Amino acid sequence: MPSRPRPWIVTDDLWRRVAPLLPEHPVRADGRGRPWRDDRRALCGILFVLHTGLPWEWLPQELGYGSGMTCWRRPRDWQAAGVWDRLHRLLLEELHQAGHIDWERAAVDGSHVRAMGGGEHTGPSPVDRARPGSKHHLIVEGRGIPLSVSLTGGNRHDSTQLFPLLGAIPRIRAGGRGRPRSRPKTLFADRGYDYPVVRRRLWRRGIQPKIAKRGVPHGSGLGKVRYVVERTFAWLHGMRRLRTRYERRTDIHEAFLKLGVCIIALRHVIRLR
Template identity: 35%
Template sequence: MAGRGELTDAAWGRIEPLLPQVDGRGRPWRDHRQVVHGVLWRLRTGAPWRDLPERYGPWQTVYERFARWEADGTWAKLLEHVQVHDDAGGGRVEWIVAVDSTINRAQQHAAGARKRGTQTGDELEDPGRSQAHQALGRSRGGLTIKVHLAVDGRGLPLSIVLTPGNVNDATAFAVVLDVVRTPRVGTGRPRTTPDRVLGDKAYCSRAIRHLLRRRGIAATIPERRDQVANRRRRGRFGGRPPAFDRETYRDRNVVERCFARLKPFRAIATRFDKLADRDRAGVVLASLILWLRETAR
C-alpha cells in the first residue's frame, strides 16, 4: 500500500520499466521505488535534503539519483512517455492549449550558485540551463522565479519553462510554445502544433498573434483596454478587432487549476534549490505525478 504522497502500484508500474537498470559504475542500484519516494517526500515538504527520513535511505543517495536523472534527462523522458501513450490511447490529450505563468518566491539561500563560464545569449534561448543566470529575478518583493506552463484541455502540463520573475509573459511565449512537443508512438514527426491557444491579456500582442497565425493555430486572447481605445481612436485605420470567443475563453482556467495542483508541492511553491536545472526537474517530476494520477487509474 502506498503511503501519503507516494506512488500507487498502478502508477509505479507505468514508469518502473523506463528507469535505468545499470549504474554504469559497477555498483548495484538502491531500490528505485524507495529513492523516488524519497524525492517526492522532499518535493512535497520542501525540507532540506539532509532532513530526509531514514526510511528512504541515505539522503546523499536520494539527492545524487535525483540530480543524475535530471542531468541525463530521465525525468523528462518519463513525462514524455506518459504524454505519448496517453495521446496514442484514444487521443486523450486535448490540444486546446492554455498558457500562463506563476511567480514563486525564492528562499534567500537559493541565490549564490557558483557561476561557470560567461553568459552568452539571452536567457530565453536556453531556458533553465544557463549556469551564469539561475532564473532568479529581483523585484520589490525580493528574489522570484516565474514558471511558465502550457497545459492541455484537462490542465496537464505539455510545456514547462523557467525564467526570472521579472520576465514578461509575452516575452517568454515563443519559447513556451516551442517546447510543446509530443512524439508519436510509431513513425512520424512529434506533434508541436496545438489546435488553439488560450491566453489572458498579458499575451495580447501583434507579435504573438502573428506567430500563431503563421503556424496555423487559432487564438483566443482578449484585447487590453489600451489597445481597444487606441484602435477606436484611429477610426477606420485602426483595423478590425481580433476574433474572440467568450465561451471558449472560459476554458482557460484549466491552467490556473494546474498551478493550484502544483503549489501543494512546497519545493515548487517556494524555490529552495540554487540551480535552475534542479528546480525545473522538480516541476517536471510534479507534472509527471499529475499525469500519472490522471492516466494510471
C-alpha cells in the same frame, strides 16, 4: 473503502514506467564503496521532499529512503539523463493513444514563486516587492494536462516564453500511421500575451490566438476556458517544494518541476481505467 496511498509512495503504476528510463548505476571495478541505494526507495525520498517541502537533511532515516544527500543526487543525475522529459513524453503518448488529449485548445500562463536561496533563473519579482523570485511557465491542453513547462527568472515577461514553450511540446505519435501531433489548434491566454507580433507568429504556426485585450475592462469570457491552466498550477503548487523555491541549483528545481508535471499526467492516465 480503501485509503488512498500517501503521495510519496512510489506506486507500481509509476515505477513500471520510470524504471526502464533510469540510467545504470556506476559500479567500481574493485567492488569497493558504499552499496547502491535502491532506486525505488530513493524515488520515494524524492517524492517525500517534493510533497512535504522538508529539507533534504531532515529526511527521516527510519523511513528507509536513504540519506538526504543520496536522494539529492538522484534528481540531479536523472535530470541530466533526461529521465523526466522521457517519462512525460511516454505519459502523453499513452493519453494521446487513448484519445484523451484535447488538441483543439490549449491555455498558457506563468506563475511567480519566491526564491529563498537565489541562484540561476531568479530575478527581482515585479509582484513581490522585487524580492528574488522565479517563474514557472506552463502550457496545458483543454483538460489541464501539462504539455510543456519551463523555469525562468521572476522578472521575465510571460510573452517571451510562449514560443519556447510551444517548441518544447513533444511530438506525440498515436501509434500506427499518421503525423505526430505537437500543436494545438487554438491557444487561450491572458493580457500578458497581447502583442501583435505574438498573434502574427501564432497564426503563422497554424494556431488561432484567443488572447484577452489589453486596455479593456475585465470580462472577456476567456476565463471559462483558460481556468484549466490556473487549476493545473494549483495542483503543481500543492506540492510544497514547488510553492517556494529553496534550491539554489536550477537543475534540482527543474527536476522537481518536471516530476510534478509527470505526476499530474500519470493521474490522468490512471483515471482512464
